[in-house]
Amino acid sequence: MDLEKKKKNFAKSFLTEMQIKVLELRRKGLTQEEIAKMLGTSRANISMIEKRAKENVEKAKNTLRIYNQIFAPLVINIEKDTDVLKIPEIVFKKADEKGIHVKYSTLDILEFIRKNAKNYVEKRVVKESFKIYVLENGELDIG
Amino acid sequence: MDLEKKKKNFAKSFLTEMQIKVLELRRKGLTQEEIAKMLGTSRANISMIEKRAKENVEKAKNTLRIYNQIFAPLVINIEKDTDVLKIPEIVFKKADEKGIHVKYSTLDILEFIRKNAKNYVEKRVVKESFKIYVLENGELDIG
Numbered sequence: 001m002d003l004e005k006k007k008k009n010f011a012k013s014f015l016t017e018m019q020i021k022v023l024e025l026r027r028k029g030l031t032q033e034e035i036a037k038m039l040g041t042s043r044a045n046i047s048m049i050e051k052r053a054k055e056n057v058e059k060a061k062n063t064l065r066i067y068n069q070i071f072a073p074l075v076i077n078i079e080k081d082t083d084v085l086k087i088p089e090i091v092f093k094k095a096d097e098k099g100i101h102v103k104y105s106t107l108d109i110l111e112f113i114r115k116n117a118k119n120y121v122e123k124r125v126v127k128e129s130f131k132i133y134v135l136e137n138g139e140l141d142i143g
Numbered sequence: 144m145d146l147e148k149k150k151k152n153f154a155k156s157f158l159t160e161m162q163i164k165v166l167e168l169r170r171k172g173l174t175q176e177e178i179a180k181m182l183g184t185s186r187a188n189i190s191m192i193e194k195r196a197k198e199n200v201e202k203a204k205n206t207l208r209i210y211n212q213i214f215a216p217l218v219i220n221i222e223k224d225t226d227v228l229k230i231p232e233i234v235f236k237k238a239d240e241k242g243i244h245v246k247y248s249t250l251d252i253l254e255f256i257r258k259n260a261k262n263y264v265e266k267r268v269v270k271e272s273f274k275i276y277v278l279e280n281g282e283l284d285i286g
Contacts, residue, residue, distance in 0.1 A: 013205035060206035062156040067200045
């Protein structure tokens with residue numbers, strides 16, 4: 001998508017035009033030095049623009065996580081001592097009761113837990129209770 | 144998740160503590176009037192806080208869409224005159240070639256197109272070409 005179209009579609013974002021331009025050029029493989037020359041500014045300036053852009057993307061992610069967790073139609077408490085392999089079944093059952101189609105397979109959920117709940121799990125057992133948030137669109141989050 | 148934990152986990156978001164608090168109370172079913180009384184302020188003020196919070200959530204969504212589109216590992220051009228029912232096959236084939244596991248079933252993709260590409264599609268045929276962005280995590284976006 002070119003910049004003009006992006007501007008039209010996404011007028012209201014936390015990225016400036018300049019930040020978007022720098023990210024696009026970086027994506028194309030240009031170095032900060034090359035982008036600085038092209039735009040007639042310093043490498044340090046491009047570096048700062050890229051850093052700010054990435055910070056804003058991280059903040060945007062956190063913003064959506066907070067919002068989604070507040071409005072999640074289903075929050076499942078996973079108790080201490082639960083067998084991790086039982087969690088997909090628990091998630092599917094509770095989601096079914098709410099009429100939510102979870103976007104993940106059993107293996108996807110186990111992988112998701114392995115990646116995102118590692119502080120709560122030891123070997124195959126939950127050592128500290130945690131929450132799984134099931135969103136309207138079938139996505140999952142952990143908190 | 145309680146507010147303290149949220150603050151710790153999500154220190155860097157585009158939502159203020161006050162905005163989060165108001166969203167949580169709204170989620171619990173309180174009216175703006177009730178929240179205003181509880182927090183010792185005016186209903187108009189609560190209304191403004193809620194409006195700003197929702198604007199920031201929308202801007203956060205747009206921020207992530209821009210970022211994801213720039214860095215999408217696969218962008219598929221869907222040409223004019225394509226049969227819409229052929230699109231899932233096209234998506235799966237191209238994603239396979241890149242080793243990306245698309246999170247959607249055939250029906251999910253058709254539903255996704257029906258919802259998100261309605262300006263590009265008429266009956267069963269693509270009337271204006273558009274792009275499908277396949278993200279690293281198997282999510283799709285349209286632009």
